[in-house]
Amino acid sequence: MNLTERKLKILQAIIADFVRTAEPVGSRTISKNYDLGSPATIRNEMSDLGEMGYLTNIHTSSGRVPSEKAYRLYVDEMMKKKELSQEKKDAIASELYSNVTELDNLIKRAAHVLSEITNLTAFALSPGQEQDKLKYINLLPLDDYNVVLMLVSDSCKVSNTAVRLDKPASEETLRILAKNMTYNYSGKTLSEALTLDIIKNFKADAEAMAMFERSIAPSFIRTLEEMLNVNLYMYGLTNIFALPEYNDITKAKTFFEKINCKEEITEKLISRDDGITITIGEENMDEVLRDCSVITATYHVDGKKVGKLGVIGPTRMNYEEVTSVVEYLTDNISKAFMLMEGDDDDKKEY
Amino acid sequence: MNLTERKLKILQAIIADFVRTAEPVGSRTISKNYDLGSPATIRNEMSDLGEMGYLTNIHTSSGRVPSEKAYRLYVDEMMKKKELSQEKKDAIASELYSNVTELDNLIKRAAHVLSEITNLTAFALSPGQEQDKLKYINLLPLDDYNVVLMLVSDSCKVSNTAVRLDKPASEETLRILAKNMTYNYSGKTLSEALTLDIIKNFKADAEAMAMFERSIAPSFIRTLEEMLNVNLYMYGLTNIFALPEYNDITKAKTFFEKINCKEEITEKLISRDDGITITIGEENMDEVLRDCSVITATYHVDGKKVGKLGVIGPTRMNYEEVTSVVEYLTDNISKAFMLMEGDDDDKKEY
DNA sequence: AGTTAGCACTCGCATGTGTCGAGTGCTAAC
DNA sequence: GTTAGCACTCGACACATGCGAGTGCTAACT
Numbered sequence: 001m002n003l004t005e006r007k008l009k010i011l012q013a014i015i016a017d018f019v020r021t022a023e024p025v026g027s028r029t030i031s032k033n034y035d036l037g038s039p040a041t042i043r044n045e046m047s048d049l050g051e052m053g054y055l056t057n058i059h060t061s062s063g064r065v066p067s068e069k070a071y072r073l074y075v076d077e078m079m080k081k082k083e084l085s086q087e088k089k090d091a092i093a094s095e096l097y098s099n100v101t102e103l104d105n106l107i108k109r110a111a112h113v114l115s116e117i118t119n120l121t122a123f124a125l126s127p128g129q130e131q132d133k134l135k136y137i138n139l140l141p142l143d144d145y146n147v148v149l150m151l152v153s154d155s156c157k158v159s160n161t162a163v164r165l166d167k168p169a170s171e172e173t174l175r176i177l178a179k180n181m182t183y184n185y186s187g188k189t190l191s192e193a194l195t196l197d198i199i200k201n202f203k204a205d206a207e208a209m210a211m212f213e214r215s216i217a218p219s220f221i222r223t224l225e226e227m228l229n230v231n232l233y234m235y236g237l238t239n240i241f242a243l244p245e246y247n248d249i250t251k252a253k254t255f256f257e258k259i260n261c262k263e264e265i266t267e268k269l270i271s272r273d274d275g276i277t278i279t280i281g282e283e284n285m286d287e288v289l290r291d292c293s294v295i296t297a298t299y300h301v302d303g304k305k306v307g308k309l310g311v312i313g314p315t316r317m318n319y320e321e322v323t324s325v326v327e328y329l330t331d332n333i334s335k336a337f338m339l340m341e342g343d344d345d346d347k348k349e350y
Numbered sequence: 351m352n353l354t355e356r357k358l359k360i361l362q363a364i365i366a367d368f369v370r371t372a373e374p375v376g377s378r379t380i381s382k383n384y385d386l387g388s389p390a391t392i393r394n395e396m397s398d399l400g401e402m403g404y405l406t407n408i409h410t411s412s413g414r415v416p417s418e419k420a421y422r423l424y425v426d427e428m429m430k431k432k433e434l435s436q437e438k439k440d441a442i443a444s445e446l447y448s449n450v451t452e453l454d455n456l457i458k459r460a461a462h463v464l465s466e467i468t469n470l471t472a473f474a475l476s477p478g479q480e481q482d483k484l485k486y487i488n489l490l491p492l493d494d495y496n497v498v499l500m501l502v503s504d505s506c507k508v509s510n511t512a513v514r515l516d517k518p519a520s521e522e523t524l525r526i527l528a529k530n531m532t533y534n535y536s537g538k539t540l541s542e543a544l545t546l547d548i549i550k551n552f553k554a555d556a557e558a559m560a561m562f563e564r565s566i567a568p569s570f571i572r573t574l575e576e577m578l579n580v581n582l583y584m585y586g587l588t589n590i591f592a593l594p595e596y597n598d599i600t601k602a603k604t605f606f607e608k609i610n611c612k613e614e615i616t617e618k619l620i621s622r623d624d625g626i627t628i629t630i631g632e633e634n635m636d637e638v639l640r641d642c643s644v645i646t647a648t649y650h651v652d653g654k655k656v657g658k659l660g661v662i663g664p665t666r667m668n669y670e671e672v673t674s675v676v677e678y679l680t681d682n683i684s685k686a687f688m689l690m691e692g693d694d695d696d697k698k699e700y
Numbered sequence: 701a702g703t704t705a706g707c708a709c710t711c712g713c714a715t716g717t718g719t720c721g722a723g724t725g726c727t728a729a730c
Numbered sequence: 731g732t733t734a735g736c737a738c739t740c741g742a743c744a745c746a747t748g749c750g751a752g753t754g755c756t757a758a759c760t
Contacts, residue, residue, distance in 0.1 A: 026752050038704050043753065061710040061752045101572075135492070139499075142486055148508050150490075150500070156514075160497050162506040222451075236608065240604035249599055251590035260588065376723050388733050393724065411723045411739040704759075709752100716747080723739085730733075 001048055008078065009047050010036055011054055015074055019316050022244045024063030043114045068281040068315060070328035071293070075278050075319050083326045085167060087178045088117055091294060096336040103127070103301065106336055110329050111298075111309055115236025118322050122260070124309035125269055126231040127172045130191045131304045132157065137177040137215070144168035149219050151227065153190065154303065159227050163219045165211065172207045177216065180204060190228050194221065209246060230307075234259070234267045245291070259312070269308055274298045281315045293317050299330040301337040309333075351398055360395050361404055365416045365424055371454065371664050374413030374592045418631040418665060421643070425628050425669050430527045432674045438467055441612055442679060446686040453477070453651065456686055458583045460649075460679050461659055465586025468672050470663035471609070475619055476581040479653035480541045482507065487535060489528040489566070494518035499569050501577065503540065505652065509577050515561065515568045527566065530554060540578050545573065580657075582616045584609070595641070595664045608638035609662070619658055624648045626677060631665045643667050651681040651687040659683075 003011075014033045017025040027042040036042060046064050049055045054073065055064040066074075066340050095113040100106045107124045115122035134153035145168060152161040180202045202209060240246045241256060259265065268286070272279075275295045282290055289312070296310030309329065311322055353361075363384045369374040377392040386392060396414055399405045401464060404423065405414040416424075445463040445569060448455045457474045465472035486502035500510040530552045535543050590596045590605060609615065618636070622629075626647045632640055639662070646660030659679065661672055 024752090026751075036753090040706090040754095044703090047754075057723085057753085059711060060754085062712080136490075138490070140486075140488070142502055142506065146506055148500070148502060150498070150510070152492055152498060152512075156492065156496055156512040157513050160500070160508050160510055162502070162508045164506075232512050238603060238606045241599065241606070247599055249591060249597055249602065252599070252602065253588060256588045256591070268725050340732065354758090373721090389723090390725095394732090397725080407724085409740060410725085412741080413723065450755050539749085693716075702760090704757100706757090707755090709740100709754085711752090712750095714747105714749085717745085720742085722741090725738085726736090728735090730731105730748085 001052060002326050003052070006036060007045055007049055008251070009034070010042060010136075011049055011066070011070060012045075012078055014049075014055065014064060015070060018066055019318055022324065024058065024065050026063040029063075033319070056172055068283070068318075071280045071315055072283075074338065075280070079320050082320045084324050084328050089328065091117060092332060096329075096332055097339060098338070100340055103340075104231060106333060106340065107231075107309070108235075110333055111233045114234045114309065114311060114329055115239060115326050118311050118313070118318075119236070119242065120311040120313035120317065121234065121236050121239055121267070121313045122309070122323070123234045123265070123271060124230060125266065125307045126233075127152070127301060127305035128270075128309035129155075129157070129228055129305070131189055132227070133187055133189050134185050134193055135187075137178060137181045139163075139174040139181075141169075141171055143175055147174060147216075147224060149216060151223055153227065155305070156343045157227065159223055160224050163216055165215045167211070169208070169211055170234060173204075173211070174206050177208055179214050181220070190224055192229070219247060225279075229289050230266060230270065232262050232269070234265075243314055246328050247318070254288060269296060269310070272308065274297050274306075276323060277310075278323070280317065291315060293319075295319070295322055295326055297330045298305060299333040301334055351402060353402070356386060357395055357399055359384070360392060360425065361399055361420060362413060362428055364396075364405065365420060368416055372666060374408065374415050379413075391461040398493070401612055407671060416666075418633070420653050421630045421665055421669070422633075424585050429670050429673070432670045434674050434678050439678065441467060442445060442675075442682060446679075446682055447689060450686070450690055453687060453690075454465065454581060456683060456690065457581075457659070460683055461583045462660065464661060464675060465589060467675050468611060468661050468663070468668075469586070469589050469592065470661040470667065471586050472659070472661045473582060473584045473586065473615070473619070474659035475601055475616065475657045476583075477651060477657035478580055478620075479503070479505075479507070479578055479647070479655070481539055481654050482577070483539050483613075484535050484543055485486035485537075487528060487531045489513075489521075489531075491521055491524055497566075498523060499566060499573065501570075501573055503577065505655070507577065509573055511569045511573050513566055515517065515565045517561070519558070519561055520545055520570055523554075523561070527558055527562050531570070533695070538576055544574050544578070580620065582614045582619070584615075591662055595666070604638060619646060619660070621647050622658065624656075628673070629661075641665060643669075645669070645672055645676055647680045649675045649683040651684055 003236050010030060013030050013036065014025050014317050015030060015130070016055045029040040029044060030036060030042050031039040047057060050057065050064065053068040054067055056067050076159050078080045079280060092113055096106065100109060107126050111122045111124035133154040135154050140148045140150060142148060147163050147164050147165065152158050163341050165170050184196065184201055188196070202212070229319060237256065237259065240252060246252045246255065278293065278295050280293045284290065284292065289316065293315045294310060294312050296308050297310060299307055310326060360380060363380050363386065364375050367379060377389040377396060380386060380392050381389040396405060400414065404417055404420040406417050407414050442463055446456065447458045454476050456463050457476050461472045461474035483504040483682065484501060485504050488500045489612060490498045490500060494496060497513050497515060497517050498510050503509050534551055535547065537548070552562070574637065587606065587609065590602060596602045626645070628643065628645050630643045634640060634642065634644060641664065642662050644660060645661050645667045646658050649657055649659060660676055
C-alpha cells in the first residue's frame with residue numbers, strides 16, 4: 001500500500017483540522033470541507049492511513065488523530081514555506097527595532113514576541129561567548145581593601161567585580177598585577193583564559209603573587225565563567241493553559257516543574273543541531289517533552305556569535321506558521337543587532 | 351453573644367482542622383478529636399460562631415469553614431509565637447550560610463528556602479538602594495569610539511556600561527569629564543544623582559560638554575536607574591498545584607498570569623508596612639489575591655538597607671508556622687550578610 | 701475496480717435516578 | 731446548660747438510558 005495523491009491530501013486535511021480544533025476528526029468533516037469524496041470513501045482511505053501508521057484512533061468509533069509519524073511526514077514533505085502576514089512582521093519589527101541597547105535585551109524581546117505571536121512557550125539562548133576575546137583587564141583601587149576587577153571583551157562586553165582584599169595593596173602592586181594579567185590574558189578567548197594556569201609567567205614579588213592567588217584569581221575565574229554563561233530566557237509559559245492538552249492539572253504541573261530546570265533545558269537546547277530544527281514528540285527523548293514538539297533555530301550576530309531561539313508546544317502545532325516566525329525572527333535579530341551597533345560599519349574593526 | 355472560652359477553642363480547632371485538610375469540618379470531627387463536648391453541643395456553638403461571622407457553611411448540611419474574620423481573629427489574638435523545628439532552622443542555615451558572595455544571591459536563596467519550607471509561593475525584594483551613595487566615577491577609554499562608564503557605590507556595588515561615542519574623544523577630554531562627574535556626583539545618593547541637573551557646574555569646553563550630553567549622560571542616567579532598581583525574586587510558583595484550592599485550571603491560570611506581572615507585584619509589596627505584615631483575603635484589595643493571604647517581613651542589612659520577603663498562599667495557611675519561618679529568615683539574613691562581608695568589622699568604615 | 705449509500709455497531713458524554721454518608725437543626729429529655 | 735435522637739439536606743457516587751458522532755462492512759452503482 002502506498003501514499004496516493006488523495007491519501008496525502010486527506011492526511012493533510014486531517015492534520016490541518018486537528019491542529020485547529022484539537023478534536024479527533026471524522027470522515028464526514030473532511031468530506032464536507034474538502035471535496036475529496038464521500039464520507040465512505042474517505043473512511044476507506046483513513047482506514048488505510050491508519051494501517052500505515054499515520055493515523056490513530058482512540059477507540060473504535062472516534063475520529064482519527066494524526067500520529068507523530070504523520071507530523072514528521074508533514075514537516076518533511078508536505079509543509080510549504082509560508083510568507084508571514086504583514087501584521088506579524090510588524091509586530092516583530094516593532095519589538096526588535098526599538099531602542100534596544102543590549103544584545104541580551106534584544107534576545108529577550110525576540111523570545112517575548114515569539115511567544116506572543118505563536119501563543120506557545122518561547123525561549124532564547126543568549127549567544128555563547130566562547131570566541132569572545134579578552135581585550136582589556138584592569139584593577140582599580142577603591143580603597144585599601146577594595147579593588148575593582150574589570151574585564152572588557154572584544155565585543156565590548158564589560159564586566160567587573162568588586163574584590164575584597166585581605167590586606168591592603170599598594171597602587172603599584174595592583175598596577176603590576178594588572179599588567180601581568182593583561183600580558184597573559186589579553187587576546188585570549190574567554191574559554192582559553194579559563195584553561196590557562198593562572199600564575200604561570202607572572203612577574204611580581206612573592207607577596208603580590210600571594211595576594212593575587214588568594215583574592216583576585218578566584219574573582220577573575222568567577223567573572224570569566226559568568227561572562228561565558230549562556231542565559232536562557234523563557235516567555236509565554238502560561239500559554240499552555242490555553243491548550244486543551246494541558247487541561248489536566250497534573251500535566252500542567254509536571255510541565256512547569258520540568259521546564260523550570262533551566263540548566264537542564266539549556267543543556268538540551270544547546271546540543272540541538274544548528275539551523276531550523278524540528279523535533280516531534282518521542283523524538284525529543286525526554287519524559288516531559290514526549291508529547292511536545294520543539295522548534296529551534298540558530299541566529300547569528302556579528303559573524304561569529306551564535307545563539308538559539310525557539311518554541312515548545314504540543315505536537316499538534318502549526319508547524320508551518322511557527323517555522324516561518326522562527327525563521328523570520330532569526331533573520332531579523334542579526335539585522336536589528338547591526339542597527340543597534342550604530343551606523344558604524346567603519347568602526348567594526350575594533 | 352460573646353466569644354466564650356469554649357467558642358474560641360472550638361474556632362481554633364476548626365481552623366486547625368481546615369488548614370490541615372482543606373475540607374469543611376463537622377461537629378463530630380471536633381467532638382472526637384478535641385474533648386470539647388458532644389457533637390450536639392459543638393453544633394450549637396458552631397451555629398453561634400456562624401451567626402457571629404466566624405464560620406460559613408457552603409450549604410445547610412455541610413461542615414463549617416472559617417471565614418476571613420476568623421483568620422484575622424486567629425492571627426491577632428490566638429496565634430502563639432512558635433519556635434521553629436531544628437530541622438527547619440538547619441535547612442535555612444545551610445542555605446544562607448554557605449559561600450554566598452553577593453547580597454542578591456543571599457536574598458534569592460532566602461526566598462528559595464522559604465518556598466521550600468512553607469510549600470508556598472515565596473518572593474523577595476532586593477534592598478532598595480536609595481540611600482546608597484556614589485563613591486567612584488570614571489570613564490575608561492577602550493578605543494577611539496568606546497569608553498566604559500564605571501560607577502561604584504558606597505556599598506561597593508560596581509556597575510559599568512560600555513558607551514559608544516559618536517566621535518573620538520581624547521583621553522584628556524574623558525579625564526576632565528570624569529573629574530567633573532566625580533566633583534558633582536560623588537557623595538550623592540543614587541536618587542539624588544538622578545534628580546540633579548546633569549550639566550550644571552560642569553567645567554569643560556563646549557565640545558566636551560556636547561559629547562557628554564549626547565553620549566555619556568544617557569548611559570549615566572540609565573545606569574543609575576538600573577542601580578536603583580529593586581529586583582523581585584519568586585520561587586515555588588508551582589507549589590500552588592499541590593493546593594486543592596487551585597485544582598481548578600482557570601484559577602491556576604489567572605494566578606500565574608497575575609503573579610507574572612513583576613512590576614505590579616513589586617509595587618504592591620514595596621508599599622506594604624514594615625515588619626511582619628499579614629493580610630488576609632479581601633484585605634489584599636486585589637482581584638487575584640482576594641482569596642490569598644500574604645505574609646511579608648522586612649529584613650535589614652548593613653543598618654540602612656532594607657528589603658522585603660514573604661509568601662503568598664491560600665487564606666487557609668499555617669499562619670503560625672509561616673510567620674515563624676519568615677521571622678527567622680529575616681533575622682538570619684542580616685547575620686548571613688555580616689558573615690558574607692568577612693570578619694572585618696574594622697573595615698566597615700569605608 | 702473504484703465509489704458510494706445504507707445500516708448496524710461502538711463509544712463518549714450528558715442526563716436522570718437512587719442510594720449512601722456526613723452533617724445540620726431542632727426538640728425533648730437529662 | 732448539655733446531650734441523645736431524629737428528620738432533613740446536600741454532595742458524591744454508581745448506574746441506567748438516550749443521543750450523537752463516528753466507524754466498518756456490505757451491497758449496489760458507475
